[in-house]
Amino acid sequence: MSRGGSGGHTRVLTARKRTAQSTRWLERQLNDPYVKRAKAEGYRSRAAYKLTELDERFEVIKGSKRVIDLGIAPGGWAQVIKRRLPKAAVVGIDLLPVDPIDGVTIFQMDFMDDAAPAMLIDALGGAPDLVLSDMAANTVGHPQTDALRTMALVEAALDFACDVLAKGGTFVSKVFAGGADSALVAEMKRNFTSVKHAKPPASRKGSVEWFVVAQGFKGRSVDRER
C-alpha cells in the first residue's frame, strides 16, 4: 500500500508479504522524477531518458536510417528513436515479450543465439548506422559473476556492431563498473574514431551502470584481433 499527497514524497507501508528490498524498490519508483516524467510523456520506461541524455551530449540519433535495439524491452529507447526518426527502420530483440511499437520489428529471442544476428539484419533490410545495446544480464548477486555475464553481452554486442555497422556508424552500449574493460576499449578504439564513457543523469547514482558511446565506425577493413 502507498500513501502520499500529489507532488509530495510517497512512503510505502511495508506489506506483510513484501520483502524490505521490494518495498525500497517500490518507494524509489514512486518518488523517481524520471518515472513520473515517463508516465506523463508516454514512455514505457525511465530508460528512455538515458538515451535522450546521451543523445543530447553526443548526437547519436540524428540522421540514422537503420537502427538495431538490443535488449529492447519494454521499449523506451525504441520509442525515443521512432519519435525522433519516424521513417527509420528499427529492429529490436529481447528475451522478454514486448508490446508492439508502430514501425518497429521485434524479435523475442536470445541475442546470444547464433541465428539472431542474421535475423536482425534481414529484418532491417541493410546495414544499420546505429546499434544500441541496453542489455543487462539478470544479476545473481555475486559481483564478479554479474560483471562477467554483462561483459559477455557487451562483447557480443560490439562484435555484432563491428560486423554489421555501416561506415561512420555509431555503437552505444550499457557497460558496468565504470566502463568497458581495457581490451574492449582497445577494440572499440581500433574500430571507431571516438570512444567515450558517460553516466547520464537518468542513470541512478547508486548503480554501477555506465554507457559507452563509440562513433565514427571505420569500416570492416580494420584489423580485428578476435
Ligand SMILES: C[S@@+](CC[C@H](N)C(=O)[O-])C[C@H]1O[C@@H](n2cnc3c(N)ncnc32)[C@H](O)[C@@H]1O
Ligand atoms: C534495461 S532493459 C532495456 C530497457 C530498454 N532500453 C528500454 O528503454 O525500455 C535490459 C533488457 O535486456 C534484455 N536482455 C538481457 N540479456 C539479453 C539477451 N541475451 N538477449 C536479448 N535480450 C536480453 C533483458 O531481457 C531486458 O529486457
